[in-house]
Amino acid sequence: MTVTLADVAARARVSPATVSRVLNGNYPVAASTRERVLRAVDDLDYVLNGPASSLAAATSDLVGILVNDIADPFFGIMAGATQTQIGGPGDGSGRAGGEKLAVICNTGGSPERELTYLTLLQRQRAAAVVLTGGAVEDPAHQAAMSAKLARLADAGTRIVFCGRPPLPDSDALAAALTFDNRGGGRRLTEHLISLGHRRIGYVAGPRERTTTRHRLEGHREAMRRAGLDVEAEGGGEGDGVRAGGDGAEPQLTVHGPYDRRSGYEATLELLRRAPDVTAIVAANDTVALGACAAVRDRGMRIPQDLSVAGFDDLPFSVDAVPALTTVRLPLFEAGARAGRIAMGKENPPPGGIATIAAELMIRGSTAPPRG
Amino acid sequence: MTVTLADVAARARVSPATVSRVLNGNYPVAASTRERVLRAVDDLDYVLNGPASSLAAATSDLVGILVNDIADPFFGIMAGATQTQIGGPGDGSGRAGGEKLAVICNTGGSPERELTYLTLLQRQRAAAVVLTGGAVEDPAHQAAMSAKLARLADAGTRIVFCGRPPLPDSDALAAALTFDNRGGGRRLTEHLISLGHRRIGYVAGPRERTTTRHRLEGHREAMRRAGLDVEAEGGGEGDGVRAGGDGAEPQLTVHGPYDRRSGYEATLELLRRAPDVTAIVAANDTVALGACAAVRDRGMRIPQDLSVAGFDDLPFSVDAVPALTTVRLPLFEAGARAGRIAMGKENPPPGGIATIAAELMIRGSTAPPRG
DNA sequence: ACAGCCGTAGCAAGCGCTTTCTATGGAGGG
DNA sequence: CCCTCCATAGAAAGCGCTTGCTACGGCTGT
Numbered sequence: 001m002t003v004t005l006a007d008v009a010a011r012a013r014v015s016p017a018t019v020s021r022v023l024n025g026n027y028p029v030a031a032s033t034r035e036r037v038l039r040a041v042d043d044l045d046y047v048l049n050g051p052a053s054s055l056a057a058a059t060s061d062l063v064g065i066l067v068n069d070i071a072d073p074f075f076g077i078m079a080g081a082t083q084t085q086i087g088g089p090g091d092g093s094g095r096a097g098g099e100k101l102a103v104i105c106n107t108g109g110s111p112e113r114e115l116t117y118l119t120l121l122q123r124q125r126a127a128a129v130v131l132t133g134g135a136v137e138d139p140a141h142q143a144a145m146s147a148k149l150a151r152l153a154d155a156g157t158r159i160v161f162c163g164r165p166p167l168p169d170s171d172a173l174a175a176a177l178t179f180d181n182r183g184g185g186r187r188l189t190e191h192l193i194s195l196g197h198r199r200i201g202y203v204a205g206p207r208e209r210t211t212t213r214h215r216l217e218g219h220r221e222a223m224r225r226a227g228l229d230v231e232a233e234g235g236g237e238g239d240g241v242r243a244g245g246d247g248a249e250p251q252l253t254v255h256g257p258y259d260r261r262s263g264y265e266a267t268l269e270l271l272r273r274a275p276d277v278t279a280i281v282a283a284n285d286t287v288a289l290g291a292c293a294a295v296r297d298r299g300m301r302i303p304q305d306l307s308v309a310g311f312d313d314l315p316f317s318v319d320a321v322p323a324l325t326t327v328r329l330p331l332f333e334a335g336a337r338a339g340r341i342a343m344g345k346e347n348p349p350p351g352g353i354a355t356i357a358a359e360l361m362i363r364g365s366t367a368p369p370r371g
Numbered sequence: 372m373t374v375t376l377a378d379v380a381a382r383a384r385v386s387p388a389t390v391s392r393v394l395n396g397n398y399p400v401a402a403s404t405r406e407r408v409l410r411a412v413d414d415l416d417y418v419l420n421g422p423a424s425s426l427a428a429a430t431s432d433l434v435g436i437l438v439n440d441i442a443d444p445f446f447g448i449m450a451g452a453t454q455t456q457i458g459g460p461g462d463g464s465g466r467a468g469g470e471k472l473a474v475i476c477n478t479g480g481s482p483e484r485e486l487t488y489l490t491l492l493q494r495q496r497a498a499a500v501v502l503t504g505g506a507v508e509d510p511a512h513q514a515a516m517s518a519k520l521a522r523l524a525d526a527g528t529r530i531v532f533c534g535r536p537p538l539p540d541s542d543a544l545a546a547a548l549t550f551d552n553r554g555g556g557r558r559l560t561e562h563l564i565s566l567g568h569r570r571i572g573y574v575a576g577p578r579e580r581t582t583t584r585h586r587l588e589g590h591r592e593a594m595r596r597a598g599l600d601v602e603a604e605g606g607g608e609g610d611g612v613r614a615g616g617d618g619a620e621p622q623l624t625v626h627g628p629y630d631r632r633s634g635y636e637a638t639l640e641l642l643r644r645a646p647d648v649t650a651i652v653a654a655n656d657t658v659a660l661g662a663c664a665a666v667r668d669r670g671m672r673i674p675q676d677l678s679v680a681g682f683d684d685l686p687f688s689v690d691a692v693p694a695l696t697t698v699r700l701p702l703f704e705a706g707a708r709a710g711r712i713a714m715g716k717e718n719p720p721p722g723g724i725a726t727i728a729a730e731l732m733i734r735g736s737t738a739p740p741r742g
Numbered sequence: 743a744c745a746g747c748c749g750t751a752g753c754a755a756g757c758g759c760t761t762t763c764t765a766t767g768g769a770g771g772g
Numbered sequence: 773c774c775c776t777c778c779a780t781a782g783a784a785a786g787c788g789c790t791t792g793c794t795a796c797g798g799c800t801g802t
Binding site for chain 2: 787788789790791
Binding site for chain 1: 757758759760761
């Protein structure tokens with residue numbers, strides 16, 4: 001029924017071992033023999049049996065890319081970039097060798113699915129795993145992740161974090177490329193402050209994500225440095241976003257998912273709570289778009305009545321009206337680099353971790369507050 | 372080093388066969404035995420060896436999803452939806468059974484990569500493959516695809532097209548969910564015509580894609596029905612977009628990739644060629660965004676000076692200013708359905724092919740032409 | 743009480759490939 | 773001219789799992 005290595009061997013009048021060696025291209029094979037084998041492969045339309053191969057060789061050509069939400073271009077761009085360094089012949093290299101199967105796994109932000117995918121990849125003896133985007137800060141989940149990754153790592157799977165802080169004790173196992181979310185957040189808010197804003201609303205992402213926390217910390221650091229109140233903020237914020245008691249959460253911060261709707265509703269809420277805000281910083285560009293819509297629906301103009309800023313600089317941000325002031329993250333470059341590291345084409349950063357700079361993009365959606 | 376089935380069997384004091392049967396949940400195993408085995412699995416932290424399993428069973432739990440450009444939400448949304456029906460425990464079902472690994476493969480729109488990915492999936496003996504998005508109409512490539520898919524199909528891989536017309540002779544092998552691009556395109560242009568537009572520019576996608584052709588055909592059909600000139604259009608358009616001779620391509624149509632930049636530049640070109648156009652239809656929403664930017668940069672207002680329309684109704688379209696008139700495609704639903712069919716949870720549509728309706732969304736970016 | 747069954751468990755034969763070790767033949771050196 | 777060595781090819785032993793078939797009690801039915 002299906003063509004096997006043995007069939008090819010028979011047709012080429014060599015042993016299966018030789019065919020295998022031709023296909024894998026390690027081990028010397030006489031040119032004439034190789035040619036004969038290749039012809040047989042072609043004639044028979046032979047396709048290697050991946051599972052059999054992986055079983056015998058104890059390795060596979062699968063590379064997993066974990067993302068929180070593939071419908072979000074933030075992840076789409078990174079994952080696509082990573083894949084360009086890994087998959088198929090598109091990497092411009094010759095035919096043989098790097099024929100890996102780069103696969104994107106959509107966790108939907110769920111810790112369980114994240115773990116499940118890791119198990120599935122472990123089952124497949126994946127060659128590498130790239131984890132993108134913010135992590136969930138639940139200690140139990142982090143412990144489970146660390147354990148899983150440790151097992152993967154010592155089964156020979158290369159681990160790369162991309163746009164994600166390394167796990168507390170994973171330094172040794174994994175290379176990490178993390179975005180300077182804190183710095184970017186700080187500079188963004190500094191920009192607003194320098195424009196003259198004093199009352200700045202913040203539409204944050206989900207509480208338990210590292211990305212959310214880091215961006216928020218940057219924002220608050222800027223506020224604090226400028227001597228501005230972050231309100232009701234218990235002195236020692238510590239390392240958790242969790243508010244100490246009731247109402248400890250600053251009035252000007254609203255949390256929600258990283259989507260448009262959240263931006264819309266949170267902005268309405270913010271405007272209700274504090275009609276005197278003159279600027280709104282959103283957790284990311286998508287949220288910012290929602291915020292803009294809310295502002296407009298309330299009959300206010302951007303930036304004359306209210307400034308709005310985003311984060312990420314996704315492609316559509318420049319097309320918003322007015323164009324969105326935001327913080328540019330080199331998503332494509334980071335993804336590609338992660339891919340290269342996963343493939344062993346590039347060395348991990350010194351110390352295993354590299355921080356990727358975030359660049360402030362000042363555009364039309366921010367301006368000095370009205371008189 | 373690594374824990375194997377045999378280790379688990381030894382610990383549970385049963386044969387490997389029994390362990391396998393417990394894990395696969397077919398075949399009767401006494402409750403007490405099962406429990407013992409499960410405990411051993413847990414104690415040993417056993418993870419099935421995927422390749423070995425696939426080899427022995429001659430099937431794998433991989434499901435491939437091919438997309439043209441994962442950075443584009445159009446594909447991200449579909450792929451994510453498909454994955455919800457396939458991957459991990461997220462589908463709400465119990466623990467056992469549907470533990471498939473849904474993987475997204477980014478072809479970048481390249482025919483070679485598409486084929487390569489298919490080969491890679493064939494290597495892995497994928498359980499199913501979902502092909503999304505428009506196809507390339509090159510006959511050689513189509514033939515290669517048909518051949519490849521035929522081989523996949525009779526190796527037991529289920530094939531599903533999603534938002535993609537079936538290949539000429541693949542009807543038997545595959546289920547197809549195709550969008551009514553032609554109808555959507557037609558209704559969109561009819562809307563513009565009913566508003567009073569007569570000179571309508573069209574920013575089309577890449578020439579060789581089915582999606583491009585179908586949307587364009589819908590547009591032209593509407594024009595023709597209204598007795599409007601599509602210009603220089605050779606009578607028998609036949610089945611190819613390819614223009615007969617030089618300049619046979621209508622003046623009001625410009626082709627380009629499905630990206631923002633193309634929309635921007637094509638619009639500028641269109642405005643240069645025909646300053647009297649009163650509306651521009653873009654190949655999709657992303658292109659439309661670029662078109663809007665160009666229009667604005669030329670100092671014109673939307674929709675007062677020029678109407679602009681898109682296609683797809685991606686999430687950001689409603690947030691454009693003014694909100695984009697477009698054609699809504701139920702991307703998520705279609706993707707999810709494709710996933711279900713791929714999993715065998717749902718039957719393929721009768722006749723193997725279903726056309727999915729496209730709904731016209733009239734919003735602020737279109738209005739009657741001036742004067 | 744015995745034949746026949748049903749419900750469970752084990753045996754063992756692969757699945758298709760990789761890889762170590764061994765075999766072979768001709769070239770080069772003593 | 774014989775022996776050694778390199779280059780190349782083959783034999784065969786698995787890799788870890790699935791599954792058809794067999795084995796074995798204890799029941800039921802007559």
